Amino acid sequence: MSQQPQPGTKAPAFSAQAVGGTYVTPATVKLSELKGETVVLYFYPKDDTPGCTKQACALRDGWSEISAKAKVFGVSIDPIKSHEKFIKKHGLPFPILSDEDHKIVEAYGVWVEKSLYGKTYMGTERATFIIGPDGKIKAVLPKVKPDEHFAQVLALL
Numbered sequence: 001m002s003q004q005p006q007p008g009t010k011a012p013a014f015s016a017q018a019v020g021g022t023y024v025t026p027a028t029v030k031l032s033e034l035k036g037e038t039v040v041l042y043f044y045p046k047d048d049t050p051g052c053t054k055q056a057c058a059l060r061d062g063w064s065e066i067s068a069k070a071k072v073f074g075v076s077i078d079p080i081k082s083h084e085k086f087i088k089k090h091g092l093p094f095p096i097l098s099d100e101d102h103k104i105v106e107a108y109g110v111w112v113e114k115s116l117y118g119k120t121y122m123g124t125e126r127a128t129f130i131i132g133p134d135g136k137i138k139a140v141l142p143k144v145k146p147d148e149h150f151a152q153v154l155a156l157l
Contacts, residue, residue, distance in 0.1 A: 004109035004127065007139055011039075011131040012107035014097075018073065019080050020087040021095035026080050029073070029097060031135070038070040038138070039131040040153055043110045045124045047078045047086035047096075055126070055146035056092055062150050063093045069157040070130070073097050075104055077124060130156055 005012060011031060018029040031039070042059075044052040059072060066072060074096040076083075083096040097104065105111040110125040128141040128149065139156045141149070 005137045007137050014104045016097040018095040018097050019083050023095050036133050040070045040072045042128040043075045047082045051146040055149050058150035060092050
């Protein structure tokens with residue numbers, strides 16, 4: 001388990017398959033290709049679960065405000081097919097990165113031990129990283145609540 005990158009540090013590089021938004025068919029997205037842009041990377045546990053749906057739909061509903069200020073990417077360990085269904089079902093306007101090999105969640109320190117009903121397991125912690133045009137972490141929102149996520153991100157942009 002690695003540490004979460006902190007504001008002022010270089011954002012961990014990544015390359016992953018994305019679908020949604022401008023990516024009609026799955027395509028590889030690299031952080032290095034987004035230099036010069038403000039990027040919002042929001043990590044969430046699982047497609048189409050109540051909290052994750054609420055969080056994604058809040059971004060969708062405020063899309064005109066947020067998309068004018070940053071490129072937004074959801075990130076989860078679900079496969080592309082799952083992301084495609086989630087995007088279509090809820091009309092999400094932004095791309096989602098598939099991190100099935102856990103490289104991005106580990107690089108950003110959000111692959112953590114969780115517990116539910118007394119059982120512990122590894123899973124994705126809900127967290128958001130805002131990366132500045134210089135490729136450095138501008139802000140970190142750890143353990144973000146789905147209801148508060150959109151307003152917090154917008155305030156930081």
